Amino acid sequence: RxxxxxxxxxxxxxxxxxxxxxxxxxxxxxxxxxxxxxxxxxxxxxxxxxxxxxxxxxxxxxxxxxxxxxxxxxxxxxxxxxxxxxxxxxxxxxxxxxxxxLMKILIEYPSPAEESEIVLRHGINPPEAERALDTGALLRLQDAADAVSVDHGTLQYAVDLVQATRDPARYGLPDLVEYLSYGASPRATLGLVAAGRALALLRQRSYVVPQDVFDVAPDVLRHRLVLSYESLAQGVGVEHVLARLLSTVPAPHVAGSPPASPPEGDASEWAAG
Missing domain, CATH: 3.40.50.300 (P-loop containing nucleotide triphosphate hydrolases)
Incomplete structure (x- = not known):
């Protein structure tokens, strides 16, 4: 540390x-x-x-x-x-x-139940952490994640999400053009695939489906987008931009898996959450 x-x-x-x-x-x-x-x-x-x-x-x-x-x-x-x-x-x-x-994860305020637990534990000796993995096991997990397969359709979905941050109008998002100064770099595409592979492994699958990419996209993309002054002036945040991207860029349907589910509610509700 x-x-x-x-x-x-x-x-x-x-x-x-x-x-x-x-x-x-x-x-x-x-x-x-x-x-x-x-x-x-x-x-x-x-x-x-x-x-x-x-x-x-x-x-x-x-x-x-x-x-x-x-x-x-x-x-x-x-x-x-x-x-x-x-x-x-x-x-x-x-x-x-x-x-x-690879990711930017937002940590919000604790829920009432979590905050009550924090207060109850305050002043009590915290439990000692036990090692769950050694370095060898972690390396094997990384190798296993790298071996998770990605079909062409899912890979193209990751590419389309990143391309849409650079040329929103081409993907049916002309309203985002004034809000984005710079889109995500190729590292974002690599990150979407890598994080999607890791999530698929955690879900006990040997292949990535579009839902995996969809689920990791907000955490992989939110710190890579550079918003314009217009977005700041109008109070449009990166979460709103991500919600519009995910609700507009179509995800392919992979045989044996359901299509990626859209955010609950409209884009503004999803962004506010």
Whole structure:
């Protein structure tokens, strides 16, 4: 876990070269990024220069230090948190940085029952977490997810969803043209397929259906869309854009599986939820 703060330096994350007087040479001190699971806590509290220290390692699973390349251990996973409420003392993540995250998951307020449970547990010693998986088992799960098959129709559905963010009018969404400055990158298509494979595996299937892609699309796409000033001025949020995309872009029907179900209610109701 790395607590991101305004005074953090890139070397505090990736590592640096240290002069050893005893041996009269530079040694490489690897940073805390060389772990299996990295939690970047409140990542938007550090400036963009520090956030960008994660670009190489998230994309290539390696860090370049002192002219040498050092691979991080496998598996390597990065999760980040950010507080969307505070606006002072925070720095927005660059588009290239956001694009490297597979998903953006929104954590809402707890329900009344959940909040009651939080209060009841307050002050009680929390239970110790038990390890559910070792690194070998996680690697095998990743390999199993990669082996999940994707038919051409489902793959084309993922491509169409991403293409619709770049050229909405072509997909029957002319009302979204003024709201989108930039659509999702090809990483989004890769993310839709990868997340769809993982979800299919969790649902105990060896193949992806359009419903899997449909279900992961909001989490995969919401942080990759760049909204225009018109959308901000009119109060149109990314959830509304996603609702329009998912309710308009047609999903193919795959034999043996039902077609992807549309959001409940109209687009505005789904976006508000």
């Amino acid at each position: 790395i607590q991101f703060t305004p005074d953090l330096l890139p070397a505090d994350i990736t590592g640096t070269r240290v002069w050893r007087q005893s041996s009269e040479r530079f040694d490489v001190e690897l940073g805390p990024v060389f772990v299996n699971f990295l939690l970047a806590d409140e990542i938007n509290r550090a400036p963009a220069k520090v956030q960008s220290a994660l670009l190489e390692v998230m994309a290539e699973k390696q860090v370049s230090l002192g002219g040498e390349t050092h691979e991080v251990p496998r598996p390597f996973l990065v999760m980040a948190t950010q507080n969307p409420i505070e606006s002072e003392g925070v720095y927005p993540l660059p588009e290239a940085q956001r694009d490297r995250f």
